[in-house]
Amino acid sequence: MPTLTKLYTMQEASQHNTKDDCWIVIDGKVYDVTSYLDEHPGGDDVVLESTGKDATDDFEDAGHSKSAKELLQSFCIGELDTASPIIPELEISSKREAVKYSEKLMDLTKQILDHPRGNCWHLCVGWFLIPA
Numbered sequence: 001m002p003t004l005t006k007l008y009t010m011q012e013a014s015q016h017n018t019k020d021d022c023w024i025v026i027d028g029k030v031y032d033v034t035s036y037l038d039e040h041p042g043g044d045d046v047v048l049e050s051t052g053k054d055a056t057d058d059f060e061d062a063g064h065s066k067s068a069k070e071l072l073q074s075f076c077i078g079e080l081d082t083a084s085p086i087i088p089e090l091e092i093s094s095k096r097e098a099v100k101y102s103e104k105l106m107d108l109t110k111q112i113l114d115h116p117r118g119n120c121w122h123l124c125v126g127w128f129l130i131p132a
């Protein structure tokens, strides 16, 4: 029978990064481990440091036992929405930057062409690039 899985973006998951509200992302799954923080044998600080990012390596590097991995599954609340960018702002700003640069290039070209000696400048460049 198909099961419904709640999807969370990394941006959404990363907002739960406090002692009273702590989510971590491991292997594409999202875990709400708030209630486990005080019980964690490695302390709450290491878990809190692993919020807001893919914590798979942190979790693996700690050499957790099979039972720790099983326990982890009981805190699963959903999966990571991989269709969305990890840091959406970065994608938006990089698109904006690309538009800005092409606009600048257009402006510069227009300025050169509008300049009274624009065509002359063009001829010179042309002459250097395609010498007769």
Ligand code: HEM
Pocket (backbone or CB within 6 Å): 024, 033, 036, 040, 041, 042, 043, 046, 047, 050, 055, 058, 059, 062, 063, 064, 065, 066, 067, 068, 071, 072, 075
């Ligand atoms: C990703 C962040 C995490 C880090 C960096 C981390 C780190 C550690 C470290 C360093 C220890 C060893 C403590 C010691 O022996 O003194 C430990 C033990 C343990 N951790 Fe974590 N932990 C993390 C998340 C979790 C989560 C989410 C769970 C379960 C929900 C968990 C369950 C356990 C258990 C059961 C132990 C005892 C040893 C074992 O059975 O493997 N940890 N952890």
